[in-house]
Amino acid sequence: MALIFAIGQSFAQVFKTSTGEVSFISKTDFESFEAVNNQVSAAYSKGKLQFRVPINSFIFEKKLMQTHFQENYMESAKFPNASFKGSIISPEDFKISSKEQQVTVKGTFNIHGVEKEAEVVGSLQNTPDGVKLNASFIILLSDYQIGVPSNLTAKISQNIDIKVDALLLPK
């Protein structure tokens, strides 16, 4: 069964999920908070990666923070999704394998309606369960015109730590 699955994976060129996870943390001297999103769509094929993150799927512990994030900061009714589309630039001859490999992906983020090129470091690994994808990077809110009210700048960091964790299945 494992051999058949392995052969199947080598011919299955696209790997996808609709239940990937993205989490972020904001840390300042005065306050830290985090949110998790389990409805991330992700796809990988032949060195290309794509993510789509429904903004309203981020869950915060506090209701008011949830509302402010969606309605004021991210304006999710106008920009309901954040996305990333890119290609692996390092290693140059990258081939996915059962060994976890660090990769650098160059692409474009679209967050809050603003596009910006970026390079993201992550890892890819072919496992019996699927392709495991992990990444972590920092987003600067001002790069994407995400405004923080002046009375909250001490409580909301401009630099947001983001983690991606997804298991992509062959399609």
Next chain:
Amino acid sequence: MYQNPTELVTSGEPDIKYNTINELVDKGNSEIDSVFNANHVGKKIQFHAMVESTTSNESGSTIFVKSNSENTIITAAFDASLNKEVLEIKPSTEIDLLCICNGIAKPEDPDDLLSETSITFNRCSLINKN
């Protein structure tokens, strides 16, 4: 008020009620995305649908919902407190859900790897199952 927790399981009266999920899908496919999303994102939506499959982990569970549109993926996410209830639902079961809509997303380019239209819901509650 600042300390009130987020409602993780949607309750109360829906903002919009669809007899079937296909009505919502047809609307999503025929309307401009910005119009659909302005009217649906963040709203409580109630709809009747058939289960395609379910999945869960410690963070929560997801029902993949069947629709009449082949190239559309519809996911309804539930808080982990409902994992047991969701996992008991078999494929092809008809259900009524009350969820918060996260909007519609369509492929932007012909070569997009995410080549399907996606409609997502979260903080769902199970109103009824048959």
